Structures are given as C-alpha cells and as structure tokens.
Amino acid sequence: MIDKVYCADVTPEMEGKRVKLAGWVYRKREVGKKVFIVLRDSSGIVQTVFKKELSEEAYAEAKKVGIESSVIIEGTVKADPRAPTGVEVQADRIEVIQNVDFFPITKDASEEFLLDVRHLHLHSPKVAAVMKVKATLMQAAREWLTQDGWYEVFPPILVTGAVEGGATLFKLKYFDKTAYLSQSAQLYLEAAIFGLEKVWSLTPSFRAEKSRTRRHLTEFWHLELEAAWMDLWDIMKVEEELVSYMVQRTLELRKKEIELYRKDDIKTLKNAVPPFPRISYDEAIDILQSKGVQIEWGEDMGADEERILTQEFEAPFFVYGYPKHIKAFYMKEDPSDPRKVLAADMLAPEGYGEIIGGSQREDSYDKLVQRILEEGMKPEDYEWYLDLRKYGSVPHSGFGLGLERLVAWVLKLDHVRWATLFPRTPSRLYP
Ligand SMILES: NC(=O)C[C@H]([NH3+])C(=O)NS(=O)(=O)OC[C@H]1O[C@@H](n2cnc3c(N)ncnc32)[C@H](O)[C@@H]1O
Numbered sequence: 001m002i003d004k005v006y007c008a009d010v011t012p013e014m015e016g017k018r019v020k021l022a023g024w025v026y027r028k029r030e031v032g033k034k035v036f037i038v039l040r041d042s043s044g045i046v047q048t049v050f051k052k053e054l055s056e057e058a059y060a061e062a063k064k065v066g067i068e069s070s071v072i073i074e075g076t077v078k079a080d081p082r083a084p085t086g087v088e089v090q091a092d093r094i095e096v097i098q099n100v101d102f103f104p105i106t107k108d109a110s111e112e113f114l115l116d117v118r119h120l121h122l123h124s125p126k127v128a129a130v131m132k133v134k135a136t137l138m139q140a141a142r143e144w145l146t147q148d149g150w151y152e153v154f155p156p157i158l159v160t161g162a163v164e165g166g167a168t169l170f171k172l173k174y175f176d177k178t179a180y181l182s183q184s185a186q187l188y189l190e191a192a193i194f195g196l197e198k199v200w201s202l203t204p205s206f207r208a209e210k211s212r213t214r215r216h217l218t219e220f221w222h223l224e225l226e227a228a229w230m231d232l233w234d235i236m237k238v239e240e241e242l243v244s245y246m247v248q249r250t251l252e253l254r255k256k257e258i259e260l261y262r263k264d265d266i267k268t269l270k271n272a273v274p275p276f277p278r279i280s281y282d283e284a285i286d287i288l289q290s291k292g293v294q295i296e297w298g299e300d301m302g303a304d305e306e307r308i309l310t311q312e313f314e315a316p317f318f319v320y321g322y323p324k325h326i327k328a329f330y331m332k333e334d335p336s337d338p339r340k341v342l343a344a345d346m347l348a349p350e351g352y353g354e355i356i357g358g359s360q361r362e363d364s365y366d367k368l369v370q371r372i373l374e375e376g377m378k379p380e381d382y383e384w385y386l387d388l389r390k391y392g393s394v395p396h397s398g399f400g401l402g403l404e405r406l407v408a409w410v411l412k413l414d415h416v417r418w419a420t421l422f423p424r425t426p427s428r429l430y431p
C-alpha cells in the first residue's frame with residue numbers, strides 16, 4: 001500500500017511538512033503560471049498548486065492531466081485560508097498513474113445516464129457519502145445488536161417458498177428442481193431462535209415487484225431480527241431502540257455527509273428517540289379520512305396514503321393492528337379482535353413511509369395450517385416451517401428493516417435507488 005497522507009488529514013497545522021498524496025483530479029484550473037488541482041480521495045479533498053518556478057517538469061505534467069485522472073502528488077503544506085480546506089500543498093512532483101482525457105460524467109448528466117454509468121458515478125464524493133452513511137448505519141446496528149445480546153446468523157438465499165406472497169418471487173432452475181431468491185430470511189430466523197433465542201441477519205432480499213415507485217427495488221438489503229419469548233409490544237421496543245441508536249450514532253459519526261444532503265434540516269433525525277409515537281391502523285384510517293383521503297377500513301395503505309399520514313409526525317412512528325386479510329400468513333391473529341393481526345409497521349416521517357415491517361408470529365400449529373390454507377398455499381410446501389410449531393413452539397416476534405429505505409430517509413433521497421451501490425429495478429439490471 002502506498003505510504004500516503006489522506007487529503008482530509010492535511011491541516012494548516014502541518015505547515016512546512018512534506019506530504020505524499022494519492023487520488024484523483026477532482027477540479028483543475030490554471031491561473032497565470034500556476035495550475036491548481038483539487039485532489040480527491042476517499043477522505044475528501046485538498047488543493048494542490050503547481051508553480052512553474054517550483055518545478056517546471058511537474059508544472060508541465062499538471063497542465064496536461066484531465067479530470068478524474070489518477071495521480072500521486074508530493075509537495076509542502078502551506079496554510080491558506082483561500083483554499084477550500086484552508087490549506088494547500090505546494091506541489092513539486094506529480095506521477096500520473098492514468099490520465100483521463102474526457103470523463104463521461106458532466107454537470108448536466110441526466111439521472112438515467114448516471115444510472116447507466118453507475119460504475120463511474122461511484123467516483124462522486126456525494127455518492128461516496130451515501131455509502132459511508134449506509135456503512136455507518138450498519139456499523140451502529142452491529143454495535144447495538146452485539147451489546148444487546150443478539151446473534152448474527154447467515155440464512156440461505158436459495159429457498160423453496162414464498163414468505164411475502166408468491167407474486168413477487170424470482171424463480172430459478174436448481175438442478176432438476178425449482179428454487180427462488182429469498183424475499184426475506186424470516187422463516188429461517190424463526191428456526192434459529194430455538195437454539196439462539198435472539199438472532200439477526202443482513203441479507204439481500206429479492207422482490208419481483210413490477211411497481212415502479214421511489215421506494216421499491218427488486219434487490220434490497222434486509223436487516224431482520226427474530227426473538228423467542230417476545231410479543232409484538234416487546235419487538236416494537238427493540239425496533240425503536242435499534243433505529244434510534246442507528247440514527248443517533250450515524251448523526252454523530254457522519255454529520256458532514258448527512259449535511260451534504262440535509263444541510264441543517266436534521267430535526268426529524270434528532271427526534272428519532274424512544275418512545276416513538278404509536279397509532280392503531282383504525283386511528284390511521286380515521287386520520288386519512290379526516291384529510292379527505294378515499295380509503296375504507298380494511299384497505300391497505302400504499303405509498304401515497306403513508307405519505308399523507310407521515311405529515312402528522314416529525315419522527316418515525318408505528319402503525320399497529322392491521323386487518324388480517326391484508327397481511328402475511330405467518331402473522332398471529334389478535335386474540336382480542338380476530339379481524340386483525342399482531343403486526344406493526346414503522347413509518348419514517350417526511351413522506352418516506354414504511355421502513356420496517358414486523359409482527360408477532362402465529363405459534364399454534366393448527367392456526368398456522370389454517371392461515372396457510374386460507375391464503376391458498378399448500379401446507380406441504382411449509383412442512384419444515386410447520387415443524388417449528390410442533391417441537392417446543394414458543395411465542396416469538398420479529399421484523400425486517402429495509403436498509404435502503406432507512407438511508408433514503410436519513411439523507412432525504414428522492415429514490416431508494418440512490419441508496420444502493422448498483423440499483424436493481426424492473427428496468428435496470430446493468431451495470
Ligand atoms: N423478518 C420480517 O418480519 C420481515 C418480513 N418477512 C418482511 O419481509 N416484511 S416486508 O415485506 O414488509 O419487508 C420488510 C421491509 O423491507 C423493505 N422492503 C420490502 N420490499 C422492498 C422493496 N421492494 N424495495 C426496498 N425495500 C423493501 C421495507 O422497508 C419493509 O418494511
């Protein structure tokens with residue numbers, strides 16, 4: 001590894017120190033007999049200046065390099081309040097690793113073009129900032145999960161059945177059998193709780209969703225938890241503590257990156273502290289109807305309805321107690337109201353809506369068989385899953401958080417596709 005100083009680590013206090021930098025040409029301009037190159041690396045930027053009288057050779061090389069050329073630059077640090085970071089490097093050496101005559105991404109690039117050249121768009125510091133925030137959210141999640149006694153497990157992605165409905169399964173040939181790409185690790189996490197009690201996984205989940213909305217991907221990263229002995233209210237507490245820790249920790253560690261997208265508009269992020277507000281599905285329907293939304297009890301809330309509902313809150317909030325017929329087969333019927341299930345979604349404010357889907361699971365063998373039949377599915381396709389209700393069944397609950405949806409809310413992105421390295425949607429499989 002080259003023995004370099006990172007751009008962000010060059011400070012005015014290093015005045016007079018010689019440094020070696022390695023990165024990419026981010027900005028370049030010539031003024032008289034000087035060439036200013038703003039160098040970019042993963043840490044940020046620093047201005048370098050090439051003067052003819054300091055090194056004719058380096059000056060001549062610097063004049064020739066194009067934007068996003070990869071270079072190594074050496075020189076002496078000089079404090080300068082006019083420079084973007086208050087400091088610049090008086091360069092006397094440049095090694096051009098690869099010169100770029102024309103970098104395809106220009107200021108007027110369309111969103112579709114940026115997606116077509118996503119592999120080059122990843123040069124962008126603003127895109128890198130999204131990935132740093134995503135990484136820090138998961139770093140925080142791991143910190144919280146470890147200290148709270150949860151075990152990470154690694155479920156299969158090649159599976160034989162639907163969790164969230166057969167309509168969004170990606171089917172593939174598995175030797176002489178049929179397999180599917182996992183929609184959710186949940187069923188496997190439910191098996192893991194009998195030995196580990198509190199488990200979590202981060203896996204890619206796949207949904208052959210034809211809906212082209214701002215919050216749907218066909219492949220997304222899914223943070224899922226499952227716990228024995230917990231009911232719906234217990235798991236909702238876990239959700240709010242986990243999400244709160246993730247958001248507050250990321251605010252602490254990635255403030256600069258968040259401000260790139262939100263500027264100082266971070267009130268709703270700071271509000272993400274327990275307890276999150278809780279409203280019932282019934283109350284949600286009342287609120288929507290009072291705002292003139294045409295929705296009846298029993299109907300599902302889509303992105304538009306959730307967007308309107310989020311206007312009532314300035315923090316993430318729960319909606320609980322959904323009608324049974326709009327929710328998944330595995331959800332436990334509410335003993336106090338058989339029309340409902342013990343399910344709760346967490347909705348992010350500012351129009352983002354659902355970021356978490358969770359529920360208490362049906363732990364009765366007979367009731368689960370009945371639900372599977374009611375949903376038009378075959379119990380024999382879920383034989384192993386039903387076994388979990390035959391050999392020491394316990395009350396248990398869990399949830400799934402869409403990581404891209406959380407990132408989209410934290411950074412106020414206008415589409416979840418910007419929250420993932422290489423977005424997958426119905427119309428995008430390349431690059
Ligand atoms: N372990 C569990 O209990 C998870 C459960 N089986 C499940 O998959 N619920 S979910 O379908 O609401 O998806 C969970 C979350 O997963 C995200 N999600 C769900 N579908 C998508 C798509 N298509 N694109 C992006 N993100 C998606 C979204 O935040 C949802 O709230």
Ligand SMILES: [Mg+2]
Pocket residue numbers: 345354356357
């Ligand atoms: Mg859901």
